Amino acid sequence: MEKKITVLPGDGIGPEVVAAAVRVLQAIGKRYKHDFQLGYAAIGGAAIDQYNNPLPDETIAMCEQSDAILLGAVGGPKWDNNPAELRPELGLLKIRKTFDLFANLRPVKAFPSLLDSSPLKREVAENVDLMIVRELTGGIYFGEKKRNDEEASDLNIYSRKEIERIVDNAFELARLRRGKLCSVDKANVLETSRLWRQVVEEKKEQYTDVIVEHNLVDSVAMKLITNPGHYDVVVTDNMFGDILSDEASVITGSLGVLPSASIRSDNFGLYEPVHGSAPEIAGLGIANPAATILSVAMMLQYSFGLKEEAAEIERAVSTVFEDGYYTADLVKDGSRALSTDEWTDKVIAEIDTSF
Amino acid sequence: MEKKITVLPGDGIGPEVVAAAVRVLQAIGKRYKHDFQLGYAAIGGAAIDQYNNPLPDETIAMCEQSDAILLGAVGGPKWDNNPAELRPELGLLKIRKTFDLFANLRPVKAFPSLLDSSPLKREVAENVDLMIVRELTGGIYFGEKKRNDEEASDLNIYSRKEIERIVDNAFELARLRRGKLCSVDKANVLETSRLWRQVVEEKKEQYTDVIVEHNLVDSVAMKLITNPGHYDVVVTDNMFGDILSDEASVITGSLGVLPSASIRSDNFGLYEPVHGSAPEIAGLGIANPAATILSVAMMLQYSFGLKEEAAEIERAVSTVFEDGYYTADLVKDGSRALSTDEWTDKVIAEIDTSF
Numbered sequence A, B: 001m002e003k004k005i006t007v008l009p010g011d012g013i014g015p016e017v018v019a020a021a022v023r024v025l026q027a028i029g030k031r032y033k034h035d036f037q038l039g040y041a042a043i044g045g046a047a048i049d050q051y052n053n054p055l056p057d058e059t060i061a062m063c064e065q066s067d068a069i070l071l072g073a074v075g076g077p078k079w080d081n082n083p084a085e086l087r088p089e090l091g092l093l094k095i096r097k098t099f100d101l102f103a104n105l106r107p108v109k110a111f112p113s114l115l116d117s118s119p120l121k122r123e124v125a126e127n128v129d130l131m132i133v134r135e136l137t138g139g140i141y142f143g144e145k146k147r148n149d150e151e152a153s154d155l156n157i158y159s160r161k162e163i164e165r166i167v168d169n170a171f172e173l174a175r176l177r178r179g180k181l182c183s184v185d186k187a188n189v190l191e192t193s194r195l196w197r198q199v200v201e202e203k204k205e206q207y208t209d210v211i212v213e214h215n216l217v218d219s220v221a222m223k224l225i226t227n228p229g230h231y232d233v234v235v236t237d238n239m240f241g242d243i244l245s246d247e248a249s250v251i252t253g254s255l256g257v258l259p260s261a262s263i264r265s266d267n268f269g270l271y272e273p274v275h276g277s278a279p280e281i282a283g284l285g286i287a288n289p290a291a292t293i294l295s296v297a298m299m300l301q302y303s304f305g306l307k308e309e310a311a312e313i314e315r316a317v318s319t320v321f322e323d324g325y326y327t328a329d330l331v332k333d334g335s336r337a338l339s340t341d342e343w344t345d346k347v348i349a350e351i352d353t354s355f
């Protein structure tokens, strides 16, 4: 298989974790005889510095020529006081909208060997294996904004079509997993939520093999912590998804190892770690590359349909953890932390030797 | 002191926990020689059944004549399929708006004897003592709603004045506590959040003794679980406050014991437990009345300025837990659960005998 991938290292630890993930991608390419062609472009703070634009036209053009995008992270204190149009995050919001990446998938799965790092009791966190499906190109993020000196407003707006496509996506994922879907809204208060709930009710007739529940966002915010093992696929709007997916990311103690995908209808997608740019440790070579490496696995699976290759990366990462190798963020008292590169070497060795 | 209190038992376990809290209120009245005069009125499902209106005029009239309101809980499966204007929760939304109860205070404090029930590790939850201050009468809850067959929208709107008064309230609370305020917004996306953040920045000049931080809602959703001990006072808008306060309520394992206050500028207020109407255990006499009893303590403190009396209730509740008495929701393996009334008797005995 031949695929073009645009690589957007971004800011902070972005370049380091992306470099590690690219090495893993190349190892997979070699082993399974795929030709992954990489092009590099700028986004976020790095793009502001170079082009005075968090998402330059050059970057958009390169992404348009590719089959998928791999992103590190954006943002940092250097640009924190920039005006709104020159903020690194704007690059992220714009690339999502430009490429219509409406389906944000964020899986949260417990690695047994990392549970000590969880703030939750082991018995609460240990069987967690859920996927948050967040609508990413609509809602209050992109509705009309107004501001004068006395007042400010943001419009939360959803069309039936926007809801239908994300709900379809979530139903299909639930089918491939444990067949359970929890739709999250605030239907006792919001009109958008009432439309959302209605669409889910209509759609469920087409997916009679999936068990559906509706739940209010405040109630899910509690249950994600008291009983996270309850969930399989969780689907929700852009704003609720932002909050709940970050909340869910801490359940298993493995925030540093969580990947994400942001996908369009034709499976073109952007893949990035859930964690941020961590400017405080940038350049030290100690960042955990696992989340970005697992994002590459999601790319192989969702954009390229390469399931076996994706599973091989996941297996390798999991084995390296089980063998007791960790970067500084996860290391237990007394044992030695591996650097980003050393840890990546372990994953690559695992892939190479697993024939 | 002479005070008039409107009691709104509501639905499910509401009447039971309110009856228990009223007994404690009377015990306090007797001991400290206050005359608390009670009037009862309907709200929620009970009011729909009796008046076809979740907040009847009779109830509003009685509340207008009082110094404070004590509420049980509203809602239940019986009314779940009612049309929007005949839903129990509408009674709650309307009473908040009618009486301009803009400041919702939700304290979360660890009772050491309840930490076994927390989903969090003991060391994470044990020193938690935070207060969520949620704006309760503005934002997306009350902004214009639109709906047609193809589209739905909700307007999130805040005026400077609405933000100023809740922020003032939070600063003043922080001053009386540990002097730390975390303001939560989504200023990297929402215009309302940018106004919110600006108001906090302006206000902080008047409260130089308070340490202020701004934090994004997604980041707080994580940190409330990974490091809840970090927080003192957290102030945020109506929607974020709904989600974060429910999330925070599970930290200490004591959801059943969390009180809340919803207050107006002149200290008139509505007091209610954080938990819901729990229809599945209604009428069994086993509900935990602690949250409602502690809501009475908040009433004494915030509406009546009776600090000593409030502290006495808190001390009594805490002692009863330390002595190992629990209702069914908190009881540990092997020990006997007390009924609502038995547990309340313990609290009252503690108040009576503590001279």
Ligand SMILES: CC(C)[C@H](C(=O)O)[C@@H](O)C(=O)O
Residues within 6 Å of the ligand: A089, A092, A093, A242, B188, B189, B218
């Ligand atoms: C950086 C920010 C605009 C973004 C969002 O809110 O979507 C981030 O929090 C995320 O979840 O990817």
Ligand SMILES: CC(C)[C@H](C(=O)O)[C@@H](O)C(=O)O
Residues within 6 Å of the ligand: A188, A189, A218, B089, B092, B093, B242
């Ligand atoms: C019942 C509902 C409308 C209400 C709210 O969202 O405010 C409840 O969740 C609360 O927090 O008091």
